[in-house]
Amino acid sequence: MTANADARAxxxxxxxxxxxxxxxxxxxxxxxxVYLFTLWAAITVAFFIFRLVPGDPMNILLGNLTRAEGRQxxxxxxxxxxxxYRQIFGMDEPLPAQYINYLRKAILGGLDLGxxxxxxxxxxxxxxFRRMPWTIGIFTTSVLLAWIVGTGLGALIxxxxxxxxxxxxxxxxxxxxxxxxxxxxxGLIIYVGYTWRLLPAGGPYAxxxxxxxxxxxxxxxxxxxxxxxxxxxxVIGAGFTLGMRALMISVxxxxxxxxxxxxxxxxxxxxxxxxxxxxxxxxxxALAIIVGATLNGxxxxxxxxxxxxxxxxxxxxxxxxxxxxxxxxxxxxxxAVLTLTLIVDLALPLLDPRIRRTA
Amino acid sequence: xxxxxxxxxxxxxxxxxxxVTQVVSNVDLDVxxxxxxxxxxxxxxxxxxxxxxxxxxxTPPQVLQSGTMTMNxxxxxxxxxxxLSPRALRELRWRHLSYIPQGSMNSLNPVLRVGRQMTDxxxxxxxxxxxxxxxxxxxxxxxNLEPRLLESYPHELxxxxxxxxxxxxxxxxxxxxxxxxxxxxxLDVVTQRQILQELTNIRDELGATIIxxxxxxxxxxxxxxxxxxxxxxxxxxxxxxxxxxxxxxxPYSQGLIGSIPRESxxxxxxxxxxxxxxxxxxxxxRFHPRCPKVFDPCSEYExxxxxxxxxxxxxxxxxxAEVVSDA
Numbered sequence: 091m092t093a094n095a096d097a098r099a100x101x102x103x104x105x106x107x108x109x110x111x112x113x114x115x116x117x118x119x120x121x122x123x124v125y126l127f128t129l130w131a132a133i134t135v136a137f138f139i140f141r142l143v144p145g146d147p148m149n150i151l152l153g154n155l156t157r158a159e160g161r162q163x164x165x166x167x168x169x170x171x172x173x174x175y176r177q178i179f180g181m182d183e184p185l186p187a188q189y190i191n192y193l194r195k196a197i198l199g200g201l202d203l204g205x206x207x208x209x210x211x212x213x214x215x216x217x218x219f220r221r222m223p224w225t226i227g228i229f230t231t232s233v234l235l236a237w238i239v240g241t242g243l244g245a246l247i248x249x250x251x252x253x254x255x256x257x258x259x260x261x262x263x264x265x266x267x268x269x270x271x272x273x274x275x276x277g278l279i280i281y282v283g284y285t286w287r288l289l290p291a292g293g294p295y296a297x298x299x300x301x302x303x304x305x306x307x308x309x310x311x312x313x314x315x316x317x318x319x320x321x322x323x324x325v326i327g328a329g330f331t332l333g334m335r336a337l338m339i340s341v342x343x344x345x346x347x348x349x350x351x352x353x354x355x356x357x358x359x360x361x362x363x364x365x366x367x368x369x370x371x372x373x374x375x376a377l378a379i380i381v382g383a384t385l386n387g388x389x390x391x392x393x394x395x396x397x398x399x400x401x402x403x404x405x406x407x408x409x410x411x412x413x414x415x416x417x418x419x420x421x422x423x424x425x426a427v428l429t430l431t432l433i434v435d436l437a438l439p440l441l442d443p444r445i446r447r448t449a
Numbered sequence: 450x451x452x453x454x455x456x457x458x459x460x461x462x463x464x465x466x467x468x469v470t471q472v473v474s475n476v477d478l479d480v481x482x483x484x485x486x487x488x489x490x491x492x493x494x495x496x497x498x499x500x501x502x503x504x505x506x507x508t509p510p511q512v513l514q515s516g517t518m519t520m521n522x523x524x525x526x527x528x529x530x531x532x533l534s535p536r537a538l539r540e541l542r543w544r545h546l547s548y549i550p551q552g553s554m555n556s557l558n559p560v561l562r563v564g565r566q567m568t569d570x571x572x573x574x575x576x577x578x579x580x581x582x583x584x585x586x587x588x589x590x591x592x593n594l595e596p597r598l599l600e601s602y603p604h605e606l607x608x609x610x611x612x613x614x615x616x617x618x619x620x621x622x623x624x625x626x627x628x629x630x631x632x633x634x635x636l637d638v639v640t641q642r643q644i645l646q647e648l649t650n651i652r653d654e655l656g657a658t659i660i661x662x663x664x665x666x667x668x669x670x671x672x673x674x675x676x677x678x679x680x681x682x683x684x685x686x687x688x689x690x691x692x693x694x695x696x697x698x699x700p701y702s703q704g705l706i707g708s709i710p711r712e713s714x715x716x717x718x719x720x721x722x723x724x725x726x727x728x729x730x731x732x733x734x735r736f737h738p739r740c741p742k743v744f745d746p747c748s749e750y751e752x753x754x755x756x757x758x759x760x761x762x763x764x765x766x767x768x769x770a771e772v773v774s775d776a
Contacts, residue, residue: 252509345555352504352550353570353618354542357535363569364558371560442560443602 121435125428129421133196136420137189140413147207147411148172148181154410179414180204192417203421207412208403214418217403222422224294224399229388230430232319236327237377243327244334244373245366251339260335266328271387275321275394282317290314292396318395326384333376337369344368371442378434382427451521452479453626453658454503459516461495461502463727469512472498472727474682476516477754480626482523485652485659487673487690489666489705491724495682497551500630500662504548505530505538520545522625543570547619549629551662553612557603564599567618574622588617591654592647609640616648623655630662645672666709670694675760678702681725681735684754688761698763700740734766746772 152171156162163171176182180191195202203214247256266274283291290296295310341347342365350364389401396402400419407415439445456478462471473495480486490496501507503518518530520541528541542548550556557566564585571581586596592613603611612632619627629648633641649672652659661673669676669690676693678686678701686699697703704720722739725731731738737747746766754764766772 345550345552346558348506348508349548349550349556349615350558352506352542352548354539354544355570355573356539359569359573363561363565368558368560444559444604 121432125432128428129424132424133193133417133421134189136417137192137413138185140411140416141185143411145411147179147413148175150410151175151207178205179207203418204414206407206415207410208406208415214414217415218400218418218422221398221400221403224397225388225392225401226426228315228318228322228391228397228399229385231315232322232388233326233377233381233384235319236323237330237373237380239323240327240330241334241370241373244331245338245361245369247331248335248338248342248369249361249365251335251342260332263328263331263335266324267332269325271321271325271384272390272394274324275318275391278317278321279394289316291317294397314395318391318397321391321394322384322388325387326380329380330373330376334369334373337372338365341365341369367441371438374434374438374441378431381430381434385423385427451519451527453482453521454478454480454660455517455519455521456480456503457517457519459499459502459518460514461498461507462512462514464510464512469514470727471514471730472511472682473502476682476684478677478684478687480658480660481675482625482658483652483656484674485649485661485672487669487676488660488662488679489664489669489676490679492664493724493726494679495727496662496664496679497630499679500548500551500628500660503530503628503660504542504546505533506548520626540574543619543622543624544574545625547622547624547627549615549619549627549632551630551634553615553632554608554635556615557611559603561602562599563601563603563606563614567599567614567621570618571621584621585617588621589614591620591651592617592644609636609644612636612640612644613647616644616651620651620655620657624657626658626660628660628662631664632661633663633665633668641668642671648672666705678705681730682727683735683764684762685736685765686761686763687754688757688759692759692761698757698761698768699736699765700742700767701736704739704741734764742767746775 152168155171173182180188183191192204195204201215203218206212206214206217209217243259247259250256279291282288290310290313293314295301295307295314299307299310301307347360347364350360355364388399389404391397392399392401393405400422404416404419406412407419456476459473459476459478460471461473462469476499488496488499498507498511501511502513507513513531516531520528520530522528522545528537528545530538530541530546533541557563564582567585567588568578568581571584572578576584582599585599589596589598594610594613594617598606598610598614603614606614612635616632619629632648633644636644645668648659648661651657661668663669673690675688676690677684678693678699680701686693686697686702693702694706697706701720704718707718708720710717720739725735725738731748733746733748733750734740734752737743740747744766752764752766752769752772754762755769757763757768
């Protein structure tokens, strides 16, 4: 080990910097490769899985059309309509050809994901972009808030692990964490929304308003967002609290904590620089992992609170077997999760000097 | 002159569900200013608990049961360590009382630079940033380390360098007393010898007093002035290193010293049996089941630590004329 350290000290500063830059570059290239591969794999799996779901979209479409018009067409006309639509949606070819076409258009056609059935003739891409801000708003805000609150709370109850209050907090967090998110959402809707009428519990904003930059609209938007975000935050935040508490307790047993105390540092400094900072590193990784696992919870919340986000769009699309839209939602979700994970991954070396050079 | 540290009747143990298991029993010990006092004993004899108790770093389930520890500083002030408020204790630590912990390898925070970890406490003890930096550089030089290490992270240092950083940090405020717990255990013999030499230099240059906790009789022989031999939570024998190595009184010390390999090619004489665990200390003298010179009173009552003249103390019935004649 000594020899190693000496050898490293022997390198000139510029050589070290160059080597460092090369490593960072290689790391970035590798990460980007994994990123693209994951996107491709996800879209491929989605493409074939959704087509295995029973039910022909054309029949569903035709059924809706018949119901809307109130009269039955003859078989020949039906066949003609189906053939027409099949061609529009690119479903008149065999599956492998459809797949190749889909990928070709998506990549070379500037993210052309085809038309949607849900809101024909709107492009799937436009549909997703229109719905996306709702999901991003609710999801990222609630996950980040849950992470901040959970990390702070977990650090505190870990630090005060022997106090009664802290032990009570552990029991409560455990109960909240194992509660399914839809139960929490339903509880909030029933009690806070309808029984006590404290906050609105349905829709994106008050029904009589139009989206515009007025205080009335924005405040309505925010009050409508509280309950959906709270449902997400309670469950995710409880998980983050428990995770951080466990990390704190294990850090508190480390030798460097005893040494920090022996040095005569104030408890606040010990907590801030020695315990919290070290426990934070795995907690940041946990954020990246949780991000992927909780997006589906947000979809359920959107449906329960009738928010026009990707979750409701997906449910609508599912009802019509709208492959294009379903695929686009999956593609977008994977993209969002991967991007957040990448940001978190790149932030880690800032916190932990040990992974700066070896990354 | 009063001893730098006077320990009286110190007992510490492990808090169980119903009762406390005593690990350190009723220890009396004077540490003289400027000396290196070695505390030796087998694993589990309570020597680390004693060190932790002196530092007031016992954490649950460890508990302090009774005793007093008075620190008499050169300027005439005296501190009763066990009565200090947390704030006064923080002030005293590092300024007068430093600690070199067991497991020094992991005693530095991996995510903070060495410099930050050395200066943060100096700044909290009232030094300016510049003074703290200057002190840290001076302290690193005492242990033959370059000042540029202040910019390093612990994982960039070798084991010996980390150990030296810990020592440098511990002496940076020129404390009166340093408690070093198993300081060289994880190091190879060459580094071990260098570090012990540096520790001796620090004692000579700073006039510090060092309590050196170790299981290694060789380390004690190399640098200690006096030695306290601990057995089963008690001090069995205490005295100058030379005296104890040449003519140990307590049968346990005799066994320990007999088990050191010698050049003359004699067979090593080991101690039979195992050290008792705190959960079932024997009655009477705690060493009697393993003692080659055991006689009747040994299993009946405990010998006290009695002076044997010229600074030697032993806790053994063999050296109590009354007990021997009664038997």
